Amino acid sequence: MRKLIFGMNATLDGYIAAPGDDIGWSGGDGPDSSPSGELFQWWYEQMGASELTLYGRKLWEAMSSHWPTGDQRPGATQAEIAYARLWRDMPKVVFSSTLDKVDWNTRLVTGDAVTEIARLKAEDGGPLDICGATLAGAAMRAGLIDEYVVVTHPVLVGGGTPFFTALDNWVKLSLVETRTFPGGVVMARYETRR
Numbered sequence: 001m002r003k004l005i006f007g008m009n010a011t012l013d014g015y016i017a018a019p020g021d022d023i024g025w026s027g028g029d030g031p032d033s034s035p036s037g038e039l040f041q042w043w044y045e046q047m048g049a050s051e052l053t054l055y056g057r058k059l060w061e062a063m064s065s066h067w068p069t070g071d072q073r074p075g076a077t078q079a080e081i082a083y084a085r086l087w088r089d090m091p092k093v094v095f096s097s098t099l100d101k102v103d104w105n106t107r108l109v110t111g112d113a114v115t116e117i118a119r120l121k122a123e124d125g126g127p128l129d130i131c132g133a134t135l136a137g138a139a140m141r142a143g144l145i146d147e148y149v150v151v152t153h154p155v156l157v158g159g160g161t162p163f164f165t166a167l168d169n170w171v172k173l174s175l176v177e178t179r180t181f182p183g184g185v186v187m188a189r190y191e192t193r194r
Contacts, residue, residue, distance in 0.1 A: 013157065014162055044079065044086065055131050057099060087104075117139050121144060140164070149187065
């Protein structure tokens with residue numbers, strides 16, 4: 001059985017996007033800046049360790065609007081070039097009832113997300129990453145997530161898209177790793193206790 005991991009950048013008050021889907025706060029040293037090189041490298045390594053990434057529509061649209069050509073943009077750093085190439089080549093699944101086409105080594109699922117995630121999880125293979133609040137929320141409520149990775153940035157935005165969804169039952173977790181990054185960013189990794 002594969003491990004399902006939900007990890008994203010979040011504000012100290014628990015949001016992955018401020019109102020209006022604004023993620024400008026997720027830069028390394030403040031709004032409208034890039035993540036630190038160390039944090040960017042860490043995210044690259046996380047993506048490289050995943051066998052398959054599962055996207056909800058909104059995050060897919062954000063990622064696919066930038067990374068397919070991120071290595072060809074003027075001023076792209078070596079890290080951004082490597083990330084773009086890895087992102088383009090890695091296997092991905094997008095869950096959406098409104099999209100009719102996806103590209104870049106990606107498969108579209110228009111049916112029940114929880115059923116398909118459970119099926120993918122039951123297969124043999126490496127870890128699965130799940131990205132996007134709505135999709136991850138459905139997997140959380142179904143008890144499918146094995147690991148939570150919260151990369152907390154020192155900013156309060158007061159509202160927006162929460163990292164965690166409303167749950168029907170408590171989920172007990174065990175802290176397995178922490179790490180600090182420049183700019184006061186803290187990563188905490190938790191495993192679900194079953």
